[in-house]
Amino acid sequence: MVGFFNLHDTPGSTEDYWLFPFFIDKSYQRNGFGAAAIEELCRHLKENQPDCQLTRLTVHPENDAGVKFYTTLGFTDDHVLTYGEPTFSRCLRGGNQQQGYRS
Numbered sequence: 001m002v003g004f005f006n007l008h009d010t011p012g013s014t015e016d017y018w019l020f021p022f023f024i025d026k027s028y029q030r031n032g033f034g035a036a037a038i039e040e041l042c043r044h045l046k047e048n049q050p051d052c053q054l055t056r057l058t059v060h061p062e063n064d065a066g067v068k069f070y071t072t073l074g075f076t077d078d079h080v081l082t083y084g085e086p087t088f089s090r091c092l093r094g095g096n097q098q099q100g101y102r103s
């Protein structure tokens with residue numbers, strides 16, 4: 001196994017798509033597998049969940065590599081804490097703008 005992730009979602013919702021955890025085995029890191037998995041996940045959501053507007057995840061505040069990884073892939077910091085961790089999101093449609101889900 002190269003890596004592992006879970007997608008927690010509510011089919012038919014527009015914003016309830018959460019990605020965690022997301023791991024690439026240490027011996028396979030920095031080979032593009034993580035980026036390829038994220039792009040494939042987003043492609044899958046666009047094709048199979050037409051209502052889905054964005055996907056979200058959290059990153060431990062001290063995980064600089066994780067933050068760099070996600071921001072490189074187009075995720076932006078929502079400046080919202082979820083279970084005490086910074087929340088990042090990536091819009092799947094209409095550019096990479098926030099969709100106003102913060103409530």
Ligand SMILES: CC(C)(COP(=O)(O)OP(=O)(O)OC[C@H]1O[C@@H](n2cnc3c(N)ncnc32)[C@H](O)[C@@H]1OP(=O)(O)O)[C@@H](O)C(=O)NCCC(=O)NCCS
Nearest residue numbers: 022023024029030031032033034035036065066068069072
């Ligand atoms: C973060 C993680 C998922 C990245 O997976 P990966 O397959 O190694 O990432 P990729 O090779 O696809 O990297 C894509 C880009 O992300 C960035 N990146 C990835 N790992 C990085 C690191 N350790 N430090 C800095 N930037 C990093 C780079 O810009 C990289 O592009 P480059 O290699 O051309 O410079 C992986 O290191 C991991 O599983 N870490 C432990 C768990 C974790 O932190 N998960 C994410 C938070 S929940």
